[in-house]
Amino acid sequence: MKPEMYYTVYHSPLGPITLAATQKGLCLVEFGEGDSVILSLKRWAKKWLRTESVLHAPELFVDVIRQLDEYFAGVRREFDISLDVYGTEFQKIVWEQLRCIPYGETRSYKDIALAINAAKAVRAIGGANNKNPLSIFIPCHRVIGSNGALVGYGGGLDIKESLLQLEGILEKTEVGMV
Numbered sequence: 278m279k280p281e282m283y284y285t286v287y288h289s290p291l292g293p294i295t296l297a298a299t300q301k302g303l304c305l306v307e308f309g310e311g312d313s314v315i316l317s318l319k320r321w322a323k324k325w326l327r328t329e330s331v332l333h334a335p336e337l338f339v340d341v342i343r344q345l346d347e348y349f350a351g352v353r354r355e356f357d358i359s360l361d362v363y364g365t366e367f368q369k370i371v372w373e374q375l376r377c378i379p380y381g382e383t384r385s386y387k388d389i390a391l392a393i394n395a396a397k398a399v400r401a402i403g404g405a406n407n408k409n410p411l412s413i414f415i416p417c418h419r420v421i422g423s424n425g426a427l428v429g430y431g432g433g434l435d436i437k438e439s440l441l442q443l444e445g446i447l448e449k450t451e452v453g454m455v
Contacts, residue, residue, distance in 0.1 A: 282298070301361035
């Protein structure tokens with residue numbers, strides 16, 4: 278039996294977010310919805326799961342959506358859901374370190390590099406951050422430049438700013454000034 282990937286669309290305060298999971302747990306988060314996102318899910322599933330079977334199954338995401346609702350309402354600081362993480366070994370090490378960044382705090386790419394004993398791998402840390410398949414759940418939005426500047430985010434800097442505001446890291450008056 279071939280593995281399958283399941284998905285649903287969550288309508289967040291930031292816009293639609295497509296959530297995908299395997300039987301083992303949440304595996305992919307894509308900002309947006311529609312045909313182009315479904316095509317992206319199929320490409321991802323083909324690469325990592327060796328299948329293009331992507332089935333709409335909102336009933337599988339009840340707990341994930343409840344936790345996202347709580348997060349966006351400001352009452353949840355950590356997620357307690359199963360993740361099924363796919364990437365290179367280096368990426369997984371970086372992503373595990375990202376999960377250690379507490380709610381309401383940030384780290385620089387250099388901080389992450391030092392934490393994983395790879396001081397010279399700052400650019401590689403940025404590359405791993407860019408490939409993070411589980412935005413929000415693996416909080417790459419909490420990684421900023423060494424000078425405090427907001428840099429790069431797969432969902433766009435406006436979404437990164439909104440997530441940092443939600444967590445109290447940025448004041449609404451600071452947006453655009455960082």
